Amino acid sequence: MIKTSIEKTLDNAERLNGELNSFLSIEREHAVRQAEAIDAAGDDLPLKGYAIAVKDNICTKGMRTSCGSRILDKYKAHYDATAIERLNAAGAVLIGKTNMDEFAMGSSNESSAFGPAKNPWDISRVPGGSSGGSAVAVASGVVRAALGSETGGSVRQPASLCGIFGLKPTYGRISRYGLVAFASSLDNIGIFGREAEDIAKVLGVIAGRDGFDSTSADVPVPNYSAELGGEIAGKRIGVPRALFGEGLDAEVREKVEGVIENYRRLGAEIVDVELPNAKYCIAVYYIIATAEASSNLARYDGVRYGFRAENAGGLRQMYFQTREEGFGAEVKRRIMLGTYVLSSGYYDAYYAKAQKVRAMVKRDYQAAFTACDAILTPTSPSVAFKLGEKSDDPLAMYLNDVYTVSANLAGVPAISVPCGLSTEELPIGFQLVGNFWSESVLLNLAAAYSGQFPIDAKPRIYAD
Numbered sequence: 001m002i003k004t005s006i007e008k009t010l011d012n013a014e015r016l017n018g019e020l021n022s023f024l025s026i027e028r029e030h031a032v033r034q035a036e037a038i039d040a041a042g043d044d045l046p047l048k049g050y051a052i053a054v055k056d057n058i059c060t061k062g063m064r065t066s067c068g069s070r071i072l073d074k075y076k077a078h079y080d081a082t083a084i085e086r087l088n089a090a091g092a093v094l095i096g097k098t099n100m101d102e103f104a105m106g107s108s109n110e111s112s113a114f115g116p117a118k119n120p121w122d123i124s125r126v127p128g129g130s131s132g133g134s135a136v137a138v139a140s141g142v143v144r145a146a147l148g149s150e151t152g153g154s155v156r157q158p159a160s161l162c163g164i165f166g167l168k169p170t171y172g173r174i175s176r177y178g179l180v181a182f183a184s185s186l187d188n189i190g191i192f193g194r195e196a197e198d199i200a201k202v203l204g205v206i207a208g209r210d211g212f213d214s215t216s217a218d219v220p221v222p223n224y225s226a227e228l229g230g231e232i233a234g235k236r237i238g239v240p241r242a243l244f245g246e247g248l249d250a251e252v253r254e255k256v257e258g259v260i261e262n263y264r265r266l267g268a269e270i271v272d273v274e275l276p277n278a279k280y281c282i283a284v285y286y287i288i289a290t291a292e293a294s295s296n297l298a299r300y301d302g303v304r305y306g307f308r309a310e311n312a313g314g315l316r317q318m319y320f321q322t323r324e325e326g327f328g329a330e331v332k333r334r335i336m337l338g339t340y341v342l343s344s345g346y347y348d349a350y351y352a353k354a355q356k357v358r359a360m361v362k363r364d365y366q367a368a369f370t371a372c373d374a375i376l377t378p379t380s381p382s383v384a385f386k387l388g389e390k391s392d393d394p395l396a397m398y399l400n401d402v403y404t405v406s407a408n409l410a411g412v413p414a415i416s417v418p419c420g421l422s423t424e425e426l427p428i429g430f431q432l433v434g435n436f437w438s439e440s441v442l443l444n445l446a447a448a449y450s451g452q453f454p455i456d457a458k459p460r461i462y463a464d
Helices: 002-020 028-041 082-089 132-139 156-162 196-206 250-265 278-299 315-326 329-342 347-368 394-401 405-410 439-452
Strands: 023-026 051-055 093-098 145-150 165-168 188-193 236-239 269-272 374-378 414-421 427-434
Touching: 002 023, 002 028, 002 051, 002 093, 023 132, 028 093, 051 132, 082 093, 082 196, 093 132, 132 145, 132 156, 132 188, 145 196, 156 165, 156 188, 156 414, 156 427, 165 196, 165 439, 188 196, 196 414, 196 439, 236 250, 250 269, 250 374, 250 414, 250 427, 250 439, 278 329, 278 347, 278 394, 278 405, 329 347, 347 405, 374 439, 414 439, 427 439
Parallel strands: 051 093, 051 145, 236 269, 236 374
Antiparallel strands: 023 093, 145 188, 165 188, 165 414, 374 427, 414 427
């Protein structure tokens, strides 16, 4: 019975949430009702009874969709995102909405207005962000898969820090309809899974063209699950050695170097590649992302929906007071940065130049993929850091995305794969970046690696 399995999942979610704070809402009534309907129908569905957690910036009809912000604390979406509609139609059961950095702005889940999610390997440490709650829900064994969102690494980085798989698809592979916008040209819905197969199953359901999203691509969707298990001998894996230098933790470097040798043993060909403009990616990303955020977040003004400040003296004062009380410090910082780089006199110096460098980053990847099938790098420069360790240093926090932002700028797919534990028993992950629409290649490479070199350990906090 699907209902029995879902009730156990809900029990685990509720029991662990006091320690982990991974869910902002647990939708027991909805999930049980959905499970009963699936049991009654008896249909053979691709995700029948599959328990799914969903990041709280993806619209779910009649459910809280807060984006981790006080300004949307009481907001309930009036429609389902396309990805949610497709999951429902495939028989998946949504059990709750997960914690996140406010409006997906952060790399640690500490900017959430409702407190940070905590890493199940060590609850004194961050799970990564911004999709930290979804990563924790999967890593702690509550669900096998979860949806997150990616703007600059917000699925891959928490996947690495929590010891699970995390996929950012090609831009346009999954519809963004119903994903609350942060930076529209960079945003993607991404997928977490305990195994590559979990991601393949979910991706096969939610990928594809959507008439509600003009940026979704009309590109055939392969059977990702069927293509797992393919031969990787002879596959060419590119390694940009210049990125393995300053700022990379020694243990992370050692594990990732080990991954390279393990792929060589599996028959893959290791080739050197260059990404000469990678050193500019953090600067370019934070110019473009903040510029688009300052535009997208202008809608939260206290007039149409969401929080409205009380006792404001007039319209302009109401705007000011609503945003002052409703937005957190990181969101305000990024709105101000974005407004600055778009302002008269600075647009050409910052935003226009950043877009030109973005095009160069894309060309770097296109050149590299003439020599290889995938590019291998670390996912994060370090293991999970302590809660509060980088809260007062925004630049140090931004540098956590140094290996991930370039894939978002170029629009190419990438996956984080667990590859071991540090001496402190904290997860380390590596990243595979592929050419456009090459998710099958990445999933196959990831599955082949984890099948031969599994991590036989579980987090300290884990579901029954």
